[in-house]
Amino acid sequence: MNTPSVELRDVTKHFATAIAVNRVNLTIARGEFFSFLGPSGCGKTTTLRMIGGLETPDSGDILINGERVNEIPPYERNVSTVFQRLALFPHLTITENLAFGLKIQHQAYDVIQEKVAATLELVHLPGLQDRYPDQLSGGQQQRVALARSLVLEPEVLLLDEPLSALDRKLRKEMQVELRRIQREVSITFIYVTHDQKEAISMSDRIAIMKEGKIVQVGSPREIFERPRTAFVADFMGASNLFSGQLIERNGKRYLKTQSGLVIQVPNSDESPHSQDQQLLALRPEAIGIFRKDQNPPTENSFAGRVLDRAYLGEMLEFEVLLNGTERVRIHSHSRSPADEILVDEEVLIGWDANSASLLREE
Amino acid sequence: MSSFRRRVLGFLWRHPGAKTGVTLSPVVFWLALFVLAPMLIVLYYSFLTNGPHGALLPTPTLENYKDVFITEDLRTGQPEANWLYLNIFGRSLLLAFLTTLLCLLLGYPVTYWIALYGGRYKNLWIGLFILPFWTSYLVRIFAWMFLLRDPSGFINQLLLQTGLIHEPLQLLFNTTGVIIGMVYTYLPFAVIPLYAALERLDRSVLEAAFDLGARPWQRLWRVTVPLTRGGILSASVLVFVPSVGEYLIPDLMGGAKVNMLGNLIADKFFRDQNWAFGSALSIGLILLVMALLLVYFKVSRSEQVFERRV
16 A cells, blocks of 8 residues: 555644644545544644644644655645635635646646636636636635635645535535545545534545544444444434443343343444443434334334424434433434324334444443 | 704705705814815915015915926026925925835834734734824924934944944934934834734635745735735825925924925925915925825725725
8 A cells, every 4th residue: 555645643732721632643545535523622623734734733743645744834735725714815816816826836827727727617617717706605715715725736635614604505515516526636635524414425534533532533334333432422413322231141232221221232243341331322313213002113122201302304303211211312204103103102112223333432 | 842843853854965964064064164274275375475574465376386396597587497396395205205115114014923923912012002102292203313313322322332333323314314203203103004904814814825835925925915905005195194294303303404395384484484385385285195195095996805805
């Protein structure tokens, strides 16, 4: 395998007394679409800015294309950033914005014209060359910001929550666009976001960050289906957590909670390292909810009472109390038999044992 | 409510034009009394004939204006350009231009530093810059004269003692002295608009310039200066306009040897008792400044396109 595009070794950064990034180690391969995902203040933007050279790490090394770049200023690094606030040059036309970096590299006029035109085509922005940024819509400005970085053909493109200012529909559209563009140019994209759906739909790999540390790195599927910690599980939307002891019965493993629920544990999960308190995460949409008179599933089902019910548009959210203590959140399709279930009703809930996942660390 | 008051209010409600007039009337009154009226008096005087002992004769004439530009050769009596006055006009423009340039060159880097790296002490730094402005102008000029004196002044002593120079520098009672005085006096006028422009500059745009490969100097010329052009223009006007008509600094720090328009006008009024000619020169100065302001408004209007998005 050839040299990784970006490598972080024990990278640490403090701001005043607070630690922003804490001993981050990471290898990002060439051409990868890599995302940093985490809540605000988790250090993801700071990490990105260190790769771009806009912040310097207190300790540790940053390697781009195998070369240590800690001391190299941003204007000498072969990376480019799409900023959250876009940061287009308001005094320059779209063409001039794109040509900015090329002119500084003293490229020939013809080459600049050619590259600018090709890049505007790549981001689907024809016919706006002579406008100024404030004459463009938010989505168009977004494309200009992207084009201004891409035109320099950087080794790595850094994207700092670039879609956060767009409305939902436009954001979806741009996610697809970014993915397409990344495939076409095959440049390493490093993307920062706090939106788990965005990260999942776009990335090859995701690093989840919390309080300056990376808590889990993996493919979207791994992170979504096999969260390692309660934080990751919760962040990815698996908001039901059961804690209890592992027991074995008839060759199958179960989690016995304090309230006495006995929940089947997916058999694919490897053995946890200790036998004491274990956590099991379960996504709200993986659980089925049934009226008493319906034909309930046989395995892994529990009786409970509906505490609350909310209509969320395409789905219904139920909160069900099991065994008098465990609260479970359930999402079910709004056009399903579950629609008839009302608050205070006695219900049965159940799920496929394999849709839950045992957390490995705290 | 009295019916009179109701009728007045009703009238204003139905006639929005009249309402605007009434609302603006205090401003209009103030401007008319303190700006327009004195200017009209000066304009009126400039067309009168100068009589003996400073009297003004009500004979209308254009002589005063002619005298600004044209004089008669003493021997031949032929009309020729009045270089004495034209030189003073030229010198005033040149010194005001130099003052403006130096104020920008000194003010911009310092203001840039305060706006971008001043952190929580920004306002303190700017306050310190402006603080001397609140003490008497005359006192500050005298203080500078003590500092600049040759050879006993502080600055000459310091340079002589440290061996940087062997002969005392002539820093006062010449053009250098006038420039030092004017740059010092008008620097706060440059700092305030520059600070306002640099302060609202979007930091991420500056980062983007670095990110796209611009070195610090390239960023300055291609991004920072163009984006603060509005502030630079305002600073230029605020320094240039008062400098071009400056009177006290050339008189004191120029040792009355460096004549500027302000001195010429003052001389005509007080020494020569020629109010008519002094008025004509004043109108000339006002027209000059107005022409420059017109250019400024034209240029700054075309700037606005870049400053809309901040």
